[in-house]
Amino acid sequence: MNITEKILARASGKTTVSPDDVIFAKVDKVMVHDVSGPGVMKVFDKLQKQGIDTSKLHDSSKVWIAEDHFVPSAEKVSAENIVKLSNFSKKYDIKKHFKYGMGQYGICHTLSHEEALVNPGEVYVGGDSHTNTTGALGAFACGLGHTDVAYVLLNGEIWFKVPETYYFKLDGKLPPHVMAKDFILKIIGDIGNDGGAYNTMQFGGTGIDEMSIESRLTLANMTTEAGAKNGIIESDEKTVQYLKERGATNATVFRGDVDANYSKIFEYDASELEPTVAKPFSPDNITIARELSSTELDKSYIGSCTGAKYEDLLAAAKILKGKKVKIRTEVLPAAISIYKRAIKDGLIEIFLDAGATVGPPTCGACCGAHMGVLAKDEICVSTTNRNFPGRMGHVESQTYLASPQVAAASAVTGKITDPRDLN
Template identity: 80%
Template sequence: MNITEKLLAKAGGKSSVAPGDIVFAKVDKVMIHDVSGPGVIKVFDKLKKEGTISVEKLWDPSKVWVAEDHFVPSAEKISAENIMKLTKFTKQYGIEKHFKYGMGQYGICHTLSHEEALVLPGEIYVGGDSHTNTTGALGAFACGLGHTDVAYVLLNGKIWFKVPETLYFKLNGKLPENVMAKDFILKIIGDIGNDGAAYAAMQFGGSGVSEMSVESRLTLCNMTTEAGAKNGIVEPDQKLFDYLAARGATNYSPVYGDSDAQYQKVYEYEASELEPLVAKPFSPENIAVVRDVSGIELDKSYIGSCTGAKYEDLEAAAKILKGRKVKIRTEILPAAISIYKRAMENGLLKIFLDAGATVGPPTCGACCGAHMGVLAKDEICISTTNRNFPGRMGHVESQTYLSSPLVAAASAVTGKITDPRDL
């Protein structure tokens, strides 16, 4: 069995499973945020009104955590009220891990999962958000669920899964300078399409992935969602163990695939052949080599989100922006307060501000086109986010090019789509 199959077999109390099997799996961790949470609360209210299922207590409040990220700072009255609903819910059910905006550590849910070591190798983790796949980079089975399924997990601590087929993506060699994990995952999505991994597991391996930092692996797993995958995953290694130990987590039971594990298909890439890419409007699969679209004039560069505002993403941007000035509106939003503080302590924020960029608080707001920097009609943005469908970041007639932090920063300096190698 491969790692995804082994994780589901273990959680379902089975000695083995195969693609297509149905597993009723025990869940180790569950997450809701300020968009999915109110939906889950509605399910609870309906169940309470019907009186057929008790909602008096959760299966285990210590395994539940809550993030405030999509609509913070509150964009309008409804989002403010949703934060109040979350606060009431966590108090009522004794959920202690509530990362509140304006009260110390908080951030984008998929960033907190690794920054706070909330999810560990060998675990089954579900969240009320489609990019929950991100956390599979920690050697866990991680996937998003809808409101009703999350409500079921909160009450019962388990849920059924159909064991997915697994696609294996092998990277040989170390990524060249100025090429990032974002370029690799865009290449993959361009090759297989937005539905190329529909309900499949996307597993990443090879010497190139072993060479990657944990944060780079998180970028890979994050965008498996854009290929339709059920989950993304990387087998755990010492690099991951060291990363978790630095965050105080040492007690866990990692799971590994068998040496004779089977995959539906294996895709193999040579790192030396990769180069900076963008995904053109209006799809993550619509990729182009940066040098083939260089010169397209931009209105904005956005460096943020769970995909592109981890600490190493900010380091990459700072490398480009140091000693330079931006020519277009440039917004940089670290993905969590812990990352914000580290960037401040190490001088990154000064580099950004000196370059003319605006630094903002952690939020999903601009990425999902809700607030904190949405795009106007006809505006063109280059962004480190994960989606560029019509209207995703604002007006339906705006355009978003997806890129790595290096490309986004280089483009901010020139005001046009720019390969960092050409600065």
């Protein structure tokens, strides 16, 4: 069995599973945030009216809460949702609630790795589509809606159809100025935005072995944009080390069988990859950055679970050091822990000296919520994950998805810029 099958077999108490089997998997970790949390509470209200007991969770020690989409509270409805979340964690005795303004907090997917909340081999579900991100640690990580998350909270398990697995093999090391973001955009462009639908997208090969954990997280994160059920990378010593540094005590290497089956294998040569951009209005609408060098921009946005991890900020800062931005540029570190490191290492000073604005951790404008949403006709290059119409604000705004290096180089020139071409 491959790693996804092995995890789902263990979680469903079976010795073996195959694609298309329907199983009920015991869930090891559950996440809700300030959008899905109140959604789950609404489901609980409906269930109570139907006479279903919602007074106790199956196991509140497995649950954690993030405040990320509309924080710091953008207006009163969002503020009320935050109050509801606080009441929820108090009522159900949920200890791991990362509150903004109270130490560590950040985007839910970023916390999953920064706080070592999920271990290799576990089943982790969250009320957010980019839950796939955490599969980069070797877990089965999958996004669900409010009703399904409510079911997991009350029953500790949920049904899955065992997915087929597509294996993306990367040979060699990424060239200078080419990032994991470029690789995943290339893949989505190749297979289309439903090219991984209902399936697992697994990454491996020497290029993945070489990659940092944060780069691997970028790959798994955007498997959602190809419609995948989960993205996954087999854990190794690097994964375990990363988690131990962040407080994990029981993280161990978990891998699939060496003779595992994959329904399709896609092979990529790292040396052939280039800075890549997804044009409006779909993540699969890709081209190389150099093709777009005449595209004038209004804004550069360096944020989100996809593109504001420490490594992303470091890559952007290296480009912005000693330069000035030509367009509005926003940098929003994805968690307080990353923000603090960026201050300590001088990255925030580089951003501010370049003229960029640095904001607090939040999903913010990535999902068109607040903190820098786009006006009609505004054009933005962004390190985020989606560029559907209206995704970052007005339905007639435009978003070009790119790596932190491309977003930083473009901030300097005001046009979409391949970092290799920046003087």
